[in-house]
Amino acid sequence: MTEHWQQVYRHLHAHPELSGEEHATARLVADELRALPGWEVTENVGGTGVVGVLHSGPGPVVWLRADMDALPVQEETGLDYASTVPGVMHACGHDVHVTALLGACAELSANPLPGTVVALFQPAEETGAGAQGMINDGLLDRFPHPRIVLGQHVSPLPAGLILSRPGTLMAASDSVRITFLGKGGHASQPHTAVDPLLMAASLVVRLQSLTARRTAIASTPVLTAGALHAGSRPNIIADTSEVLLSLRTFTDSSRNHMIEGIQRMAEAEAAAAGAPQEPKVEFYDHFPVTENTPGDTERVLATLTAGNLPVMSMDNPITGSEDFGAFGTAAKAPSVFWHIGGTDPARFTEADQAYMLSEGALPPHFPSNHSSRFAPDPARALPAAITAMLTATRAELTRP
Structure with missing residues (x-):
């Protein structure tokens, strides 16, 4: 199954679609979900959004979110699966998010826990319109109401390293x-x-x-x-x-x-x-400002730590932005979002590690999100992101 998700990732990376135009991506997502036992799939939510629902008996409802859109950037990574679309690239790692959530959905389907999982595959994050578009299309009326909303974002940090904080996370x-x-x-x-x-x-x-x-x-x-x-x-x-x-x-x-x-x-x-x-x-x-709900955030990060995932708490919020928080705000439910590294740790020299410790920032020679050279390592990023989402979800489903 791992090789399958690697292939899905490479296909998504090679065929990026801009905000609001994620038609082929949405079809792929819907087809993958329908191939899994138990998932009910609804397409065209808020435009090209896809919602999957897995009912596994009485229990909590957990929403999981991944964004699908790419950016108007000409790729310069030199990858053999680089974008085939001129001037369009998955320069922010949303292809990682989609594939990781699909992988988590497969595991949840194969080993279900009591409760309901709602997987949100969201369009148009890069314009700030996608989350609200799904909400305006009756998301809260058409699907089970969440106890908590979870999301993650790949970054150029060492693969598997998780960064987050309670309260204000992003600008x-x-x-x-x-x-x-x-x-x-x-x-x-x-x-x-x-x-x-x-x-x-x-x-x-x-x-x-x-x-x-x-x-x-x-x-x-x-x-x-x-x-x-x-x-x-x-x-x-x-x-x-x-x-x-x-x-x-x-x-x-x-x-x-x-x-x-x-x-x-x-x-x-x-x-x-x-x-x-x-x-x-x-x-x-x-x-909007991305706010992680205090209490719930500490609990989720403790769960990830207990699951042998490296977790670091951020001293200050970052100046990047997300529309993920719109879901929790609209549902009046707690929400927790974290950043997860997607770069091969072997690429970080001792000097790089020293720089990160002293400056609290990534060394400037590492391409960041939105760069034409941003390229997560799928062999490491995908297993880590799938594990993080599964670990947090299973803990929330079994929480009293």
Whole structure:
């Protein structure tokens, strides 16, 4: 069976699909679940979502979640099972999540415990829309209500190492699009134009003061400019420019402060440049803060530790984001999420290990999630992720 899941993983990795377009992935998931004894399968939940339900008599209901979508990244791993889709890649490891949950479902089917397991294969995590889409499609009304919701995410850490913490685990996230409206013209006569590229460039630099002046607070927000677009030729001053930002925050007050500051600074740049119109500022692809329920999180991590899985508690939340928490929030149920390493431990030298201990971070030469070179080792990542999900699930099913 292990070889089967390796093959499933390689197929998923070679055939990635973007958010909301996970049609072939969803079909594969549904087919794999239907081949297992006892699983009831529902497709097209919240778009391409798939829900499997395993009833094994009276007992608790446990929800298990895996996300399915890939990213618009051109793969550069050199793997023999690399993406066959130009410009699309499983650069965040969702293929690991899907395969690991399928493997756990197979084991739960072969050795059932009293209770009910609901496996959620979620689309569109990367846009922040997938979990809420499933909820809006009647997830809570159509399927058994959970006692607890469990999820995991592969990382470039040593394979099998589990990182988590109670309380705030991951940041809220917002994408921001700012469009400056100027007055185009000839590059030889900038005095006759209102240059939107200068507005955009000036704003990107000035925005750094927003986070710089929040460094005294716990869990400082992060604001990153990911793209700046303007014009098409060096001798043309464009009419418009666009700035794309990624905002990460840990509290509602911090998020509100940053949103107000971004809006204010963008409008001020346009006013200072004499722009003919105010800029258009859009906030989209919102992810909530990921909160691990205290008490339940300590219990699950203790279970994983007792199952001989290496577990480390994180001192601080991380600035990455997830929409996993929407399930527990909507169901008013506890939720526990953890990160699990997927890299061959032999790749970590003594110097790498020393760096990780002293800096509390991955050495910079290891490709991280969303990198075109991110490549978990499936021979190690999949068994570890299947074991972690099974260990936690079985403990929750047998808990009084």
